[in-house]
Amino acid sequence: MAATFEVESTLTDRYQTTVPETVRRALKLGKRDKIHYTIRPSGEVVLTRVEASDGDDPVLGQFLGFLAADITRHPERLQAVDAGLVQRIQSLVGGVDVDLDAALSADDE
Template sequence: MALTSTPCSESTLTDRYQTTIPEPVRKALVLNKRDKIGYSIQSDGQVVISRVDQTESDPILGKFLNFIAQDIEKNPQHLQGISSDLVSRVKSLVAEVDVDLDAPLSDEDE
């Protein structure tokens, strides 16, 4: 059984060749801000867009984490636990803060 598709949404290109991905498409692809989109050009000229899963790591963060790991390995004597006073202080500072790590950021938060 062949799948047929009909356009469900459209968007317009700006003068800079930019566009907004329509909400039904964003939802279908489970896209969030800053996600990457892949484009596949089919032999019949149709273009298929898909969400690109970002499995690549941040090279700067990777270098920093490697630096930390090497330093811990070379100088384990520099490691020290945090005091219970500091733990209590941090808990008191964030006691009334509700955070949903899965919620998208609002426009004001970016």
């Protein structure tokens, strides 16, 4: 049976902590890596390293992070999409087949 290691870290006043070196080594974490938390019904929390996909776009990820933070800070800014706009969009693109997995042509890149 593999040895079990136990380590501790302390939360700051802002609920931040440093990931202990033994955990960073075990998960092969580097700067800017992401950690996934799984919370089990027993209250146990399992940390795993998030594996970056080759298809991940760092710019898109930053933009989506910006949107998520803005929505969190200002939920009052969210608005429903007007039904008239939805109908107009559908009239413009209705019946258009798109293969999202198809490679772009040289002109489109």
